[in-house]
Amino acid sequence: MNRFLSLAVTSAVILSASPALAHARLVSATPGDGATVAAPQTISLTFSERFAAPFSTIELVDGRGRLVALTKTVSEDGKTLGGSFAAPLSTGSYRVTWAIAAADGHRMTGTYSFTVR
Ligand SMILES: [Cu+2]
Numbered sequence: 001m002n003r004f005l006s007l008a009v010t011s012a013v014i015l016s017a018s019p020a021l022a023h024a025r026l027v028s029a030t031p032g033d034g035a036t037v038a039a040p041q042t043i044s045l046t047f048s049e050r051f052a053a054p055f056s057t058i059e060l061v062d063g064r065g066r067l068v069a070l071t072k073t074v075s076e077d078g079k080t081l082g083g084s085f086a087a088p089l090s091t092g093s094y095r096v097t098w099a100i101a102a103a104d105g106h107r108m109t110g111t112y113s114f115t116v117r
Pocket of ligand 1: 023024104105106
């Protein structure tokens with residue numbers, strides 16, 4: 001009976017832990033949240049898991065609320081979402097809004113700001 005109980009508890013823990021392990025999260029961003037940087041020509045966000053590139057987006061809005069044109073990029077390992085600009089960003093504040101569809105089917109979004117000096 002004791003042995004049966006401990007087996008049951010073990011499988012319950014494994015079942016509840018699996019989805020959390022597969023959950024993607026933002027690991028790092030360049031420029032980072034709240035950073036002040038010299039005119040970048042690209043931005044990039046690295047996640048803990050692969051995401052589905054066609055269902056993932058990245059947007060940049062300047063301090064006046066204007067959308068900045070960018071070319072979306074996805075790294076070969078499928079974990080880094082990026083944007084590259086035709087010209088380096090000019091001085092001001094910017095807000096990044098991202099959305100990814102993780103491999104486990106969860107959709108995640110986030111937003112953060114940085115400043116170009
Ligand atoms: Cu998830």
